[in-house]
Amino acid sequence: MILYGPPGSGKDTITRELCRLRPEFVLFERLKAGPGRTTGYRLTTIDHIEELSRAGELLYRNARYEAEYAIDRQGVAALVDGGRIPVLHMGQVAGVRAVAGFPVHWIRVLLWCPLDVTESRSVGRGDMDVNARTKAWHETREDLLTHEAEPWTLTLRTDQLTPGVSAVAIIDALTGSASAESRDIRELVA
Template sequence: MRQGILLYGPPAAGKDTITEALAELDERYVPFTRLKIGTGKTQGYRMGTPEQLADLEARGDVIYRNDRYGNVYVVDRPGLDKAMEGGRTPVVHLGQMAGMEQVTALFPAHWVRVLLWCSKGTTARRSPQRGDSDTAARLAAWDATRADLADHPRAQWELRVDTDAMAPGEAAEGIDAIVRTTSPRP
């Protein structure tokens, strides 16, 4: 059975850093590159056009769409299919519970759900360190993520990680252990 990891958390909670640590542990862990329609940062995204988005929507291949920072970010069926080829385990980054729910409901796979958290002060410090030019928007997204999480008190997580207190390598090892012990046997 196909499997993936969903990392949920506010901006600068460590999703990229923990994904890198997972990839260092095992080459089957690969970052899922969301489709991005818009401007700004291109690294870590598959850049697309409004026409490509319309095509995906017409075929029913958009699993989750998020409009934020003046851009559109998409988790798409063809992208996930490709990321899972050869037994790979994609690591999908999300900051909205609606995305978590849609991916798990609309894309059949064994999903390991991980809540990454950091303080708002940590996001304020990390955001400019990682090159964000819109830290105020990232802090607003932190507030929105906290409210979103509060609106979903029954959300289920296989692991919760406080990235203020846990090193990325340690978090990756914990995630890997859960993937290995909860993965369905072929």
């Protein structure tokens, strides 16, 4: 399961709801080296991420908020082999594409909310870097517009749906073996 969206679009909240509804869902904790939030990550060093990269063990790596993040092949495989459904949080289409190369049926969910909702949610949860998250919202919008033909299994406006309704829609897409298709991205992010 890939949840893609800007900061504040509900990735954490919807993941908690998915896990509450079905215990096989589990947040994939990305590797992280650097400052900022620690919850939901496996903290490591840049040297360790470099080592995994050289060994070809990373599915994707990116930098944001003055930190390095990575999705390791072994981490995803361990969850899948254990009968779990990893829920990956992504903010770049390049990452979605890279991770989709791992050989499982990925449900690709695009979560979206307007900028004012991102700002409000970021302030509400006490983020100390609201300006950086606002910048990331704009970067995510541009990323989507640049890759507007990118296929998505599901698109959800999280400012219009509750986390529970969103989670049920995601589960329905998964159990129905829905496939990804192009969506009207320009209308969504307008």
